[in-house]
Amino acid sequence: MTKVKICGLMTGPNIEAVNQYKPDYAGFVFAPGRHQITFQQSSRLRKKLDPAIESVGVFVNESAATIINLFKAKIITIAQLHGYGDQSMISKLQSSGLTVIRVFVNEPIDNSLTADFSMIDSGAGSGKLLDLTTIKPNHKIFLAGGLTPENVKSAINLIHPFAVDVSSGVETNGHKDFEKINNFITQAKGAI
Template identity: 50%
Template sequence: MVKVKICGLMKPEDITAVNEAHTDFAGFVFAKSRHVISLATALALQTHLNPSIQKVGVFVDESVAEILAVYRAGAIDIAQLHGRSTPEEVAKLQHAGLKVIQVFEHQSIDPKSTADYLMVDSGKGSGQTLNWQAISHINRPIILAGGLTPNNVSQAIQVVHPDIVDVSSGVEANGQKDPAKIQDFIKNTKEEYVL
């Protein structure tokens, strides 16, 4: 069964929506972006998050120390690393107890990466889809991101066969998370395996 990550959560209403939709992962953005939140906000939000939902922190070239501070505060379970991350940095985060998602934007996946999950993305929140046929199939947990919506996620799953799909702007209306779109996205992801 493909799992779902809803990213860019910013408000209590977003937490209510992912709790009601039974998503698998909740993403909090700590890097500079439209969805950025502070550590204090993330901690306040995650107190209302269903404990079965894993918390993912999104970082772009932050230091290991900065990421670990967020982890040790209790805000995240998994670090999603955009930008340049070395095998040594990944190992330090894992040694501290974090799981790591290494993101490959506009580049081939490195099957030698020691990260727990490998993500292919078209760019941080760009809303652009990837050429799904061009994604190499490797025997590692793959996360597909980039331009996914309730309308195209089932097709993307049929082509790429990812373990996890990740969405942010694709479940928004007027720049805000839309609970109905979140429900539709999850329904269309999961029903691929019900048919």
């Protein structure tokens, strides 16, 4: 069964929603942007998060030391690297105990990298759906970009990814929507 990541969590009610509907992963964005949170905010949110839900830190050009500190503070167990992450960075994070997701935006996956997972994305929060016909079925990828409760099931049935990742696709007026989160998870888990 495809796993689900709800990303861009920023508030107590966001955490209540994921605790209620039980995705596999919860994403905290440390990169600049609308969903960015601080170390202190992430610490408070992580303490409220159901321990069965793994927490993912989203980073752009962050130092390995900062990422490892978040891991040691038990805020994240997975590092999602956008736009950077060469083999030495990936190896350093993995040797500290972190799982690593390397993100590829509108580019082929570099199979020479030994990240635990690859993510295929259409662009940081663009809301645009990838051209799914160009992606080969792959059980080692996270599929992101433009996914919604309405299209996630067909995307999963076409690509058969390890996981799907959503942020703005489960929002209404820029805020996480309980009903859309529930719907997205239900549709994703109902895919073949």
